[in-house]
Amino acid sequence: QVQMEQSGAEVKEPGASVKISCKAAGYTFTNYHVHWVRQAPGQGLEWMGIINPSDGSTSYTQKFQGRISMTADKSVNTLFMEISGLESDDTALYYCARERADSSQEGLDPWGQGTLVTVSS
Amino acid sequence: QSVLTQPPSVSGAPGQRVTISCIGTNSNLGDIYDVHWYQHLPGTVPRLLIYANTHRPSGVPDRFSGSKSGTLASLAITGLQAEDEADYYCQSFDNTLSAWVFGGGTKLTVV
Numbered sequence: 001q002v003q004m005e006q007s008g009a010e011v012k013e014p015g016a017s018v019k020i021s022c023k024a025a026g027y028t029f030t031n032y033h034v035h036w037v038r039q040a041p042g043q044g045l046e047w048m049g050i051i052n053p054s055d056g057s058t059s060y061t062q063k064f065q066g067r068i069s070m071t072a073d074k075s076v077n078t079l080f081m082e083i084s085g086l087e088s089d090d091t092a093l094y095y096c097a098r099e100r101a102d103s104s105q106e107g108l109d110p111w112g113q114g115t116l117v118t119v120s121s
Numbered sequence: 122q123s124v125l126t127q128p129p130s131v132s133g134a135p136g137q138r139v140t141i142s143c144i145g146t147n148s149n150l151g152d153i154y155d156v157h158w159y160q161h162l163p164g165t166v167p168r169l170l171i172y173a174n175t176h177r178p179s180g181v182p183d184r185f186s187g188s189k190s191g192t193l194a195s196l197a198i199t200g201l202q203a204e205d206e207a208d209y210y211c212q213s214f215d216n217t218l219s220a221w222v223f224g225g226g227t228k229l230t231v232v
Binding site: 062114 | 155210212220
């Protein structure tokens with residue numbers, strides 16, 4: 001069964017960094033790109049970026065350029081996303097989501113359960 | 122302000138048919154890029170409902186259907202049920218932004 005298991009909730013102070021993990025299981029880790037998406041309270045889904053676990057190549061939405069880093073550890077089938085310089089607006093539920101297909105654009109499925117990051121002093 | 126425009130809300134009575142629109146531009150829907158639709162119920166994980174414009178993943182009822190023409194994509198839900206009450210999002214790729222984008226989301230209320 002394909003699963004994406006995310007790390008637990010985090011509470012951080014403004015200016016700090018947070019690193020979220022997403023452990024993949026049930027498929028060949030390097031064959032599928034993984035996206036990161038967030039949802040702030042009362043807001044819609046916001047795409048953050050994508051990583052190719054095979055070679056570690058990434059693409060981030062411009063809003064987060066210079067502030068986020070997505071990595072993949074093939075030895076433990078785990079993706080990571082680190083956000084630096086946290087602000088209160090970064091309080092959100094963060095999801096990792098695998099692409100449904102390995103060779104064409106077919107949406108995101110499955111999704112991790114989400115990691116709540118709260119930024120508060 | 123998303124590059125994919127959805128109505129903030131739609132509503133319908135049980136058994137009725139509703140459609141949710143997703144309006145894009147020539148740099149996303151109007152180009153070669155497909156649209157995907159997600160259902161997001163409160164307290165749950167987003168669920169892929171329609172991929173590549175018209176395809177349903179296994180397990181998604183055939184009450185849900187998708188279409189795309191030019192810069193307009195639509196999600197149709199027939200035989201509305203109370204359990205369909207959720208937020209619905211369209212998603213595509215934008216080649217000007219070089220980024221995936223979501224629509225702003227549409228809240229479906231079953232009245």
